């Protein structure tokens with residue numbers, strides 16, 4: 001296979017030299033920081049996303065940029081580096097088969113529901129959860145609290161803002177659009193804003209699934225962890241799942257992405273439906289014991 005990045009000392013013809021050693025360093029740093037295991041095929045992507053950081057910081061080589069990162073532990077540049085390397089693809093009602101399951105489940109609850117959306121990206125997923133909750137309870141103020149987290153601070157800001165280009169909702173039914181969105185006028189033409197009632201149901205905050213302490217507490221009725229585990233290796237997936245388990249109420253549901261299978265990495269869970277998990281019987285018994 002033809003290498004996409006030249007070896008050390010070879011010329012790339014690019015604005016900045018970027019060799020396989022630089023790529024390995026980036027790979028090591030983002031793995032340590034976010035658990036993201038970058039495949040060899042991501043070399044071009046890494047170059048183009050981080051070249052923007054070099055331009056923004058005025059640093060003229062990858063080597064210097066990476067040296068600077070390694071010298072500092074918690075600088076703003078670390079945040080920008082991480083934000084640059086995440087992949088944030090998402091959409092409203094993505095993997096739509098999950099949402100009728102969520103609606104039916106919410107209808108069975110006797111207490112207000114607590115939901116954690118753990119890789120919320122730009123907000124489409126937590127807003128879809130909020131819309132489903134409104135539909136489940138037949139109210140724009142359902143008894144539901146949603147915590148939406150992500151490692152990437154840029155996407156969280158977009159989510160908290162709740163403004164999207166019209167194209168993002170074009171597959172949604174006109175009834176939902178009318179009920180849950182406000183159309184932008186004048187300079188906001190071509191954009192929609194989620195209704196404030198939906199926005200109020202969600203708290204957006206940064207959380208790195210890899211970090212030691214998670215800034216969340218309590219137990220959840222539902223956890224969404226969709227399309228993020230695919231970026232992690234098996235030991236990381238297993239560790240994260242073992243930390244989800246104590247945060248799940250005995251009856252809780254855990255939603256995964258279409259290509260993620262949690263049964264291989266956790267024996268505390270069992271499959272309830274297509275990519276929907278619940279705690280296995282032993283775990284439930286352990287929870288309900290006085």
Ligand SMILES: C[S@@+](CC[C@H](N)C(=O)[O-])C[C@H]1O[C@@H](n2cnc3c(N)ncnc32)[C@H](O)[C@@H]1O
Pocket residue numbers: 033034035036086087088089090091094118119120121122125149150151152155207208209210225226227228231257
């Ligand atoms: C492909 S998006 C999936 C978004 C949404 N869950 C969905 O299925 O549509 C993956 C998200 O995981 C986030 N992410 C990556 N590594 C993370 C980590 N260590 N902790 C928390 N979020 C992370 C990324 O920033 C990105 O927004």
